[in-house]
Amino acid sequence: MKIGDKVRFLNDIGGGIIAGFQGHHIVLVEDEDGFQIPVSKADIVVTNMDDYSTAKAIKLKTKALEKKQRQEQESEYEYHSIKALLHDEEDVDTTDNDDLTEEREITFKKPIEERKGGDLLNLYLAFVPKDKLSITQTSFKVYLINDCNYYVQCAYASCQENNYNLRFQGEIAPNTQILIEELERETINDISRISLQAFFFKRDKTYIGKPSFDIRQKIDPVKFYKSHTFIENDFFDSPALLYHLVHDNEPLTMSTVKTTNSPEVVGNKDSHDTARQNKRFISKKDADIVVVDLHAHELLDTTAGMKPEDIRNYQMEKFYEIMNHYKNRQGQKIVFIHGKGNGVLRQSILHELNYKYKKVQYQDASFLEYGYGATQVIIK
Known part of the structure; x- marks a missing residue:
């Protein structure tokens, strides 16, 4: 086989003229449209065994190249070998400018708007x-x-x-x-x-x-x-x-x-x-006496879901709140109504009065005025 030989495909319809070689086993067959198709030597057969001269072969090759150049000028696509075409597909960026614009719009971050006075941390x-x-x-x-x-x-x-x-x-x-x-x-x-x-x-x-x-x-x-x-x-x-x-x-x-x-x-x-609302459990009998009702129903809208220790802890928080508010007001009298019950809340209050608020006097409050379960505290 040599450049210029006419060949036909064994495994397909058609054929062409040998335009060149790639290595020892690949033949470039140019069809009637000017495409060069890489084909194995084993897949073609020569149909014209005329002995072309070297000059004729060069002439045919030159003619094929000129035809290819004209096609390249007339078209925006280049005709390459199969390997080159695959390479071009990987490298060519076909992204539309509109797509780029959309992407920029999506990733654009609006600057943070600051408000006046907002540099103080809250x-x-x-x-x-x-x-x-x-x-x-x-x-x-x-x-x-x-x-x-x-x-x-x-x-x-x-x-x-x-x-x-x-x-x-x-x-x-x-x-x-x-x-x-x-x-x-x-x-x-x-x-x-x-x-x-x-x-x-x-x-x-x-x-x-x-x-x-x-x-x-x-x-x-x-x-x-x-x-x-x-x-x-x-x-x-x-x-x-x-x-x-x-x-x-x-x-x-x-x-x-x-x-x-x-x-x-x-x-x-x-x-x-x-x-x-928060002070509904506090009342004043006169200027010197503050009455604090620590019953759960006075402190809370509901005790549903609360454990006894949760309720007692909240009652003690209100006790601390009142004591801390009045602890420096000498002569102030405070009556804590804690109820009789099992005495747990009363014992907790007395314990705090003995160990945390030592500058006070306390005693049972008047039964006639407050009933059972009330303690009067006097700030010294």
Whole structure:
């Protein structure tokens, strides 16, 4: 076989003229359309055995090349060997400009809009009931609210003594809130103490550095049974219980943290209404005597789902609240109505009066005025 020989295919219809060779076993057969087809020598047979001269072979080859060049000029596609075509398919980028535009639009990030006064750090922990009409039965959605112009990276965990259970770790964008978990009612006690570690920063610009915080907070499980602790707020369409963990750059400790029913957190009208609800168990007989009814039905809307120790712990918290408020008011008289019962609450109160509040005198209060189960305390 030589260049210029006419051949036909053994395993297919058609044939052509030999235009060249690739190695020892591949023949380039040019068909009538000018395509060069690589074929094994074993798959073709020569149909014209004329002995072409070298000059004729060169002439045929030159003619074939000229024809190929004309075709290349007339078409936007180039005709290559099979290997070259496969290579071109891998390299050619056929992406439409419109597709590129769409991709840029999808990946484009809108710059963060900062609000005036938002450089003061404020961070909230929020509990939103799923069913606001059934507070004592519903579960809760738990949110972290980043109410400032800074990004915050934080780790939120529940803790028992020195043992921690990570419940959320991640980043919160400026002036946004993020759902961190859903809390079932039977697991509320699991978060009676929480830890929040947080640091704040801005992206793509210079900013004033802020301190990082390691906050410990006690969550009162009893609040989840009291409907008036879930009130209207600026963050959600439904009532929520909010813990203000960072207030104007300052972390709030367990003794200073404010919830939504604190006057400092909500508007004046709402705070006064809530304050009246919170103080319904307190009355004043006169300027010198404060009467505090610690019965559970006076403190709580309902005790459904609460264990006896939960109720007693809440009663003792109210006792501490009153004592800490009046402990420096010399001569103040306080009557705690704790009921007769089995005496557990009374014993707890007397224990605290003996060991924690030593600058007081106490005695049984008047039976005629307060009935059985009342203790009068006088601040010395």
